Amino acid sequence: MSLKEKLGNLFKGSKEEIEISKFRDEYFEILLESDVSLETVEYILGKFENKHLKQKRIMRSEAIESLKEILLEILERAKPETDILGTGKKPLIIMFLGINGTGKTTTIARLSYFLKNNGKTVVVAASDTFRAGAIEQIKYHGDELGIRVIAQTMGSDPSAIAFDAIEHARARNLDFVLIDTAGRMQTNKNLMDEMRKIKRVSKPDMTFLTVDAMAASDAIEQAATFLKDIKFDGIVVNKLDTDARGGAIFSIAHMFKEPIYFLGIGQKMGDLMLYDPQFIINKIFGEAQ
Numbered sequence: 001m002s003l004k005e006k007l008g009n010l011f012k013g014s015k016e017e018i019e020i021s022k023f024r025d026e027y028f029e030i031l032l033e034s035d036v037s038l039e040t041v042e043y044i045l046g047k048f049e050n051k052h053l054k055q056k057r058i059m060r061s062e063a064i065e066s067l068k069e070i071l072l073e074i075l076e077r078a079k080p081e082t083d084i085l086g087t088g089k090k091p092l093i094i095m096f097l098g099i100n101g102t103g104k105t106t107t108i109a110r111l112s113y114f115l116k117n118n119g120k121t122v123v124v125a126a127s128d129t130f131r132a133g134a135i136e137q138i139k140y141h142g143d144e145l146g147i148r149v150i151a152q153t154m155g156s157d158p159s160a161i162a163f164d165a166i167e168h169a170r171a172r173n174l175d176f177v178l179i180d181t182a183g184r185m186q187t188n189k190n191l192m193d194e195m196r197k198i199k200r201v202s203k204p205d206m207t208f209l210t211v212d213a214m215a216a217s218d219a220i221e222q223a224a225t226f227l228k229d230i231k232f233d234g235i236v237v238n239k240l241d242t243d244a245r246g247g248a249i250f251s252i253a254h255m256f257k258e259p260i261y262f263l264g265i266g267q268k269m270g271d272l273m274l275y276d277p278q279f280i281i282n283k284i285f286g287e288a289q
């Protein structure tokens with residue numbers, strides 16, 4: 001059952017008044033079962049208790065409204081301050097990193113599409129030269145979208161490709177350079193060394209981490225540890241559509257200090273949207289009300 005369904009159930013009999021402590025227990029279970037990390041659940045419940053310190057009992061409808069506010073506030077704090085469409089920097093160089101399968105390449109294709117629809121010009125660097133098929137995958141998207149992909153052969157130096165793409169953008173006065181990278185190499189150390197080198201050579205203006213919304217919170221922690229000494233500026237949360245439980249986004253928003261820029265919400269090219277806390281809240285609470 002999803003967070004939405006569980007809250008829907010809880011909402012039944014909204015006029016009923018129950019003890020605050022009972023709510024605390026109910027919420028604790030619901031949130032944890034929905035993939036919200038323990039640390040985040042405790043934060044949410046702490047806020048909830050603080051808001052209702054003087055109350056012993058609370059009406060279900062009021063309690064659910066209160067929870068909604070706390071959840072929205074967590075998501076609001078993860079909103080970015082920078083509008084990538086309006087930085088004025090040309091080209092704006094964005095490097096993508098993330099564990100394999102979290103949607104780096106897909107995000108680059110969709111972001112290219114999004115940027116193109118917003119009148120921006122884009123070049124992509126196919127700097128995942130490790131995984132078989134990676135270059136073809138990004139080239140395929142480039143062809144579909146009419147966007148230039150700078151690529152070499154498998155095994156070539158990813159930094160050199162990123163560098164070429166930046167040169168290409170400068171020579172043609174393009175708006176964006178998007179750098180795809182590998183999600184896996186022989187060892188994690190190789191991967192990290194490579195990410196550092198690409199960063200050093202391409203000096204990206206922004207580095208985005210892609211994460212999978214379906215991943216339980218331990219996978220999020222794993223990503224944080226795995227990338228602990230590679231700085232990134234923002235997060236793209238993909239596969240929100242496949243997250244049956246629906247709570248991981250709150251952990252991501254709460255546990256990472258970097259803002260969330262985009263959400264991947266489906267399989268189609270247009271299924272990348274600017275991060276929108278209200279959209280997530282509406283998805284969860286929409287029918288519960």
Ligand SMILES: Nc1nc2c(ncn2[C@@H]2O[C@H](COP(=O)(O)OP(=O)(O)OP(=O)(O)O)[C@@H](O)[C@H]2O)c(=O)[nH]1
Pocket residue numbers: 098099100101102103104105106107128131134181182183184210238239240241242263264265266267271
């Ligand atoms: N349903 C759904 N699928 C997605 C979404 N984003 C990405 N995917 C799928 O997830 C799979 C992996 O995406 P990729 O873009 O190849 O991931 P990657 O991070 O580039 O992976 P590596 O190149 O192996 O490191 C693909 O099958 C995508 O179609 C999303 O928002 N929703």
Ligand SMILES: [Mg+2]
Pocket residue numbers: 104105106128134180181183
């Ligand atoms: Mg990829």
